[in-house]
Amino acid sequence: MKIATWNVNSLRARADRVEAFLERHDIDVLAIQETKCRDENFPWELFERAGYEVVHNGTSQWNGVAIASRVGLSDVQRGFPGQPHFGKGGVDPQEESRAIGATVGAEAADGVAPVRLWSLYVPNGRGLENEHMGYKLEWLRVLQEHAAARLAEDPDTRLALTGDWNIAPQDEDVWDIELFQREGYTHVSPPERAAFRAFEDAGLVDVVRPRHPGPGVYTYWDYTGLAFPKKKGMRIDFQLCSPALARTVTDAWIDREERKGKGASDHAPVVVELG
DNA sequence: ATGGTCGCACGGCGA
Numbered sequence: 001m002k003i004a005t006w007n008v009n010s011l012r013a014r015a016d017r018v019e020a021f022l023e024r025h026d027i028d029v030l031a032i033q034e035t036k037c038r039d040e041n042f043p044w045e046l047f048e049r050a051g052y053e054v055v056h057n058g059t060s061q062w063n064g065v066a067i068a069s070r071v072g073l074s075d076v077q078r079g080f081p082g083q084p085h086f087g088k089g090g091v092d093p094q095e096e097s098r099a100i101g102a103t104v105g106a107e108a109a110d111g112v113a114p115v116r117l118w119s120l121y122v123p124n125g126r127g128l129e130n131e132h133m134g135y136k137l138e139w140l141r142v143l144q145e146h147a148a149a150r151l152a153e154d155p156d157t158r159l160a161l162t163g164d165w166n167i168a169p170q171d172e173d174v175w176d177i178e179l180f181q182r183e184g185y186t187h188v189s190p191p192e193r194a195a196f197r198a199f200e201d202a203g204l205v206d207v208v209r210p211r212h213p214g215p216g217v218y219t220y221w222d223y224t225g226l227a228f229p230k231k232k233g234m235r236i237d238f239q240l241c242s243p244a245l246a247r248t249v250t251d252a253w254i255d256r257e258e259r260k261g262k263g264a265s266d267h268a269p270v271v272v273e274l275g
Numbered sequence: 276a277t278g279g280t281c282g283c284a285c286g287g288c289g290a
Contacts, residue, residue, distance in 0.1 A: 009290085011284050032290090036283060060285050124290065166290095222290085225278035257277075266290080 001071060001105055001112040001274045002026060004255075005119065005162035005239055007033040007220075007267035011066070013257045014265055021258060021269060022050055025123075028071045029104045030120035031162045037063030042066075063102045065163070068237075072107035072114070075098065080146050085136045086123070090129070096150040098123065099143070111226060112274050113158060115245060120163035125186040128163050133186065133260075136166070140240040148202040151242055159242040164220075164267065166236055166273040167196045169206075172215035173235035187236060204240040207272055208252040219254055228259055239272045250275035 004027045008014040011032060022030060030052075035042065038058050047054040047068050057078040060062035067073065078100055085093035098121040105114040122145070123136040143161075150157055164269045171177040180188045200206070208234045218233025227233065241249065251273040 013282065034282090062289075126289090223282095225279070227280095 001028045001099070001110055001115075002271060003029045003031070003104070003115070003117065003160065003162070003239070003274065004035070004269045004271045005031040005237060006258075006269035007164040007237060007265060009034050009265040009267065010036040011064070012043055013038060013040065013156065014263070015046050017258070017263060017265070019046055019050055021255070022052070022068075025255070025271060027271070028108070029067065029069045029115075029117065031117060032066040032068065033064075033119060033164045035066050036061055037064055055100060055102055057097045059094075059097045063121055065097060065121050067100055067102045067104065067117060067119050069102070069104040070107050071109070071112075073102050073104055074106065075103045077102070080118070080143055082142045084135060084142060084144070086132070086135045092275040096123075097121075098139070098189040112248070115158045115160055115241070115274070117160045118162065120161060120165070122164060122166045124166050125192065128184055128186060133191075137191055137195055141198075144195070144198045144202060147199065147204065151203055156244045157242050158245040159204075160239055160245060160272075161199065162239040162270070164237050167192045168234050168236055169193055169196045170197075170214065170235075175216075175218075175232040176233070187234065192252045200241055200274055203243050205243065205246040205248045206238050207241050207246050208239060208254065208270055211252050212254060217254065218256075218268075219270055220260060223266050237267055237270050241268055241272070245274070248274050 087093035218239035221228040
C-alpha cells in the first residue's frame with residue numbers, strides 16, 4: 001500500500017497535476033493539505049473519475065485538508081479532540097480546517113492492515129513574536145497529547161501523522177541555517193523544534209529521513225527568487241509513523257520531480273510504501 | 276528588466 005502526503009497549494013489549481021501524480025505512482029492513499037476551498041468548490045469528480053473515495057475538511061478559502069483512498073475510507077474525524085481555535089486578537093476564535101483523520105487500508109488488495117491516518121496542516125507561526133506562533137505551539141501540544149494517548153492505550157496501533165508540519169527539525173533541513181538563525185526565522189526556533197521532538201519522544205518515527213538523509217533533501221521550495229533551481233529548500237513535510245507501522249515500511253521517498261515545471265505546487269509529495 | 280511568486284473572495288493578504 002502506498003500512502004502519499006502533499007501540500008498542493010490549491011486543489012483546483014493543481015487538479016491535473018494531482019490526477020497525474022496518483023496515476024504515475026500508483027498511489028493508494030493521498031493526504032492533501034491546502035485544498036484552499038470549501039466543500040461546494042471541491043473537485044469531487046476528479047477523485048470519482050480516478051477511482052478514489054475522498055473526504056474533506058474545508059471551511060473557507062484558506063487551509064483545507066482532505067484524504068483520498070482507493071483501499072477503504074472510514075471513521076472520519078474533522079479536527080482532533082481539543083484542537084485549538086484561532087481568532088485575530090483573540091476575537092471570535094474559530095477551528096480552522098487543518099486536520100482530518102480517517103482509517104484507510106481496510107480494503108487493501110495487498111492484504112496490508114488498516115492505518116489510522118491524519119492529514120495535517122500545522123499553523124505557520126508567521127513570526128517568533130506573532131500571535132500565530134503561540135497558536136501553532138498550542139496546536140501541536142494538543143495534537144501530540146492525542147497521539148501519545150492513542151499510543152499509550154494501544155502500543156501496536158498503526159498510526160500515521162502526515163502533512164505540512166511547518167517545522168524544519170534539523171539544521172540541515174534548511175538551505176542556510178546561519179541565515180535562519182541570524183534573521184530570527186520561524187520553522188527552526190527551539191520551541192518549534194521542541195514541539196516536533198515531543199512527537200518523536202512519544203515514539204513516532206520519521207520514516208523518510210533514514211532512507212533519504214540530508215543535507216540538501218527538501219520538500220518545499222519558495223516560489224520567489226528561483227529557490228528551486230538554486231536548491232534553496234526546506235524539509236518541512238513529514239510522515240510520522242507509530243512504531244508498529246514504521247516496522248512495516250518497505251520504501252519512502254520525496255517526489256522532487258513534482259516540483260519541476262509550470263504549474264507546480266511549492267511543496268513536493270512525500271510517499272511511504274507499506275508491506 | 277525599478278520587477279522579482281503564486282493562490283484566493285479581484286485585491287490585499289497569506290505563504
